Amino acid sequence: MELRYRAPEGMNDVLPETSHLWQQLEARWREHCHAYGYREIRTPIMEYAELFERSVGETSDIVSKEMYVLQRGEERYALKPEGTAPVVRAYIEHALHSAGGVQKLYYITPFFRGERPQKGRYRQAHQFGAEIIGTALPYADAELLAMVMHFFQSLGIPADALELRLNTIGCPECRPAYREAVRTFGRENFARLCKNCQARLERNPLRILDCKECVEVTAEAPPIDPYLCDECRAHFETLQQLLKTLDVPYRRDFRLVRGLDYYTRTTFEVVAEQGLGAQNALCGGGRYDGLVEELGGAPTPALGVGIGVERTLLVLHALGIPLPEPPTLEVYVVAFGDIARPTALQVAQQLRHVGIATDLDLEGRSPKAQMRLANRSGARFAVLLGETELAQHAATVKDLHTHEQTLVSQTELPEWLRSRLPKS
RNA sequence: GGGAUCGUAGCUCAGUCGGUUAGAGCGCCUGACUGUGGCUCAGGAGGUCGUGGGUUCGAGUCCCAUCGGUCCCCCCA
Numbered sequence: 001m002e003l004r005y006r007a008p009e010g011m012n013d014v015l016p017e018t019s020h021l022w023q024q025l026e027a028r029w030r031e032h033c034h035a036y037g038y039r040e041i042r043t044p045i046m047e048y049a050e051l052f053e054r055s056v057g058e059t060s061d062i063v064s065k066e067m068y069v070l071q072r073g074e075e076r077y078a079l080k081p082e083g084t085a086p087v088v089r090a091y092i093e094h095a096l097h098s099a100g101g102v103q104k105l106y107y108i109t110p111f112f113r114g115e116r117p118q119k120g121r122y123r124q125a126h127q128f129g130a131e132i133i134g135t136a137l138p139y140a141d142a143e144l145l146a147m148v149m150h151f152f153q154s155l156g157i158p159a160d161a162l163e164l165r166l167n168t169i170g171c172p173e174c175r176p177a178y179r180e181a182v183r184t185f186g187r188e189n190f191a192r193l194c195k196n197c198q199a200r201l202e203r204n205p206l207r208i209l210d211c212k213e214c215v216e217v218t219a220e221a222p223p224i225d226p227y228l229c230d231e232c233r234a235h236f237e238t239l240q241q242l243l244k245t246l247d248v249p250y251r252r253d254f255r256l257v258r259g260l261d262y263y264t265r266t267t268f269e270v271v272a273e274q275g276l277g278a279q280n281a282l283c284g285g286g287r288y289d290g291l292v293e294e295l296g297g298a299p300t301p302a303l304g305v306g307i308g309v310e311r312t313l314l315v316l317h318a319l320g321i322p323l324p325e326p327p328t329l330e331v332y333v334v335a336f337g338d339i340a341r342p343t344a345l346q347v348a349q350q351l352r353h354v355g356i357a358t359d360l361d362l363e364g365r366s367p368k369a370q371m372r373l374a375n376r377s378g379a380r381f382a383v384l385l386g387e388t389e390l391a392q393h394a395a396t397v398k399d400l401h402t403h404e405q406t407l408v409s410q411t412e413l414p415e416w417l418r419s420r421l422p423k424s
Numbered sequence: 425g426g427g428a429u430c431g432u433a434g435c436u437c438a439g440u441c442g443g444u445u446a447g448a449g450c451g452c453c454u455g456a457c458u459g460u461g462g463c464u465c466a467g468g469a470g471g472u473c474g475u476g477g478g479u480u481c482g483a484g485u486c487c488c489a490u491c492g493g494u495c496c497c498c499c500c501a
Binding site for chain 2 (some may be wrong): 003006009060061062065066082083111113115116117118119120121122125126127128129196211212213258259260269277278279281282283284285306307308309310311312332334336337366367368369370371372373374375376382384386387388396398400403405
């Protein structure tokens with residue numbers, strides 16, 4: 001059939017058969033964050049475009065070719081292409097530092113990037129995010145990484161299905177020297193680099209390190225370690241020791257340089273062995289010690305993570321991890337004949353008022369059709385109302401598992417059912 | 425932005441060398457049972473074969489274009 005309207009390319013509907021999984025995942029994320037001392041923050045779905053141009057970087061792919069920009073009058077907005085910059089903006093705007101200490105903020109948000117969709121990559125995607133703002137110490141990095149791995153583990157993803165990749169990209173003090181070293185290396189091996197890397201060698205030489213096409217060449221590229229300043233080296237070494245203490249396995253990956261300009265020091269991602277196709281990063285993040293200041297706040301070190309919700313769902317599915325069943329109805333009310341319909345509605349309301357999930361036919365169907373719907377609904381009990389029951393102010397309750405039928409007075413009905421339904 | 429691949433019913437798919445009215449399973453609706461579900465049986469609704477053009481006496485089938493889905497490069501969650 002030719003569809004007149006469809007969802008925009010790369011944007012998906014979450015239908016009832018899967019929305020309960022989203023609810024479940026979201027609930028788990030909230031619980032998890034609360035257990036680690038985070039509080040939720042919600043920011044608008046769009047920001048002034050300049051916020052992302054300043055933070056993510058004008059030359060980054062995200063800003064230069066993937067951002068959805070809306071113009072209204074003089075104002076330029078952008079649908080958020082990532083979650084960190086808005087949180088930092090809100091942190092500054094509302095002076096959250098004044099509460100004292102470290103701010104731990106979590107969120108659940110859609111984000112938008114105008115790319116060609118493929119498996120695990122969409123134009124509207126969703127992410128679970130967590131940010132720790134206000135500490136430069138590696139304890140925060142270690143706790144964040146432990147929390148992320150703990151989250152995946154709590155969903156039932158076995159540890160050997162995931163790999164935490166960890167790197168440091170230094171700070172504005174020491175990175176320039178390393179950047180030069182990589183650039184020099186690139187020039188020396190110019191002919192062996194792909195066209196893309198040849199082009200970006202001058203503009204952003206570190207990016208050649210995570211180019212898949214150039215892995216053979218860049219395997220010989222210099223590692224950052226000798227270039228790190230004392231502070232960055234100490235930070236990274238302590239972080240690695242802490243991860244060992246916390247039993248968080250990781251792999252050092254000196255190619256891991258991220259595509260957003262604001263990262264400093266620690267960068268990381270978690271990749272899945274299977275289920276995700278080419279886009280195999282389940283989450284990514286790192287430190288952004290310069291961002292708060294860059295956006296007009298006081299110099300404030302910080303770090304954060306973004307977890308792809310769609311990708312997490314794909315991995316859970318691919319690994320065959322049992323996911324919770326959708327909630328079903330508990331009671332279905334059946335009216336025999338139009339005469340019983342008003343009472344049926346009334347009885348359904350009574351049951352709903354005491355928290356029993358109840359439904360009934362609203363289109364005047366035959367008793368048989370109503371029973372079919374009762375059966376299909378997953379309800380444990382059918383409440384049958386006909387002339388006989390009406391005359392006695394009662395209802396026939398049918399247990400749809402055992403087929404047992406019992407006559408119960410309408411006043412006792414809610415309690416009768418409640419005591420026989422599993423507690424939720 | 426570049427590439428590969430696939431478009432027939434709500435879903436999964438058949439459809440011969442181009443040949444009459446385009447099929448199946450599942451799902452949906454109705455009935456067998458006018459107050460009783462699941463199983464069974466019978467019946468029914470639902471398709472401009474993605475769209476447009478071309479070749480032909482004749483196109484779901486061949487050719488061209490176009491739109492859409494999926495996946496890949498790029499990039500990233």
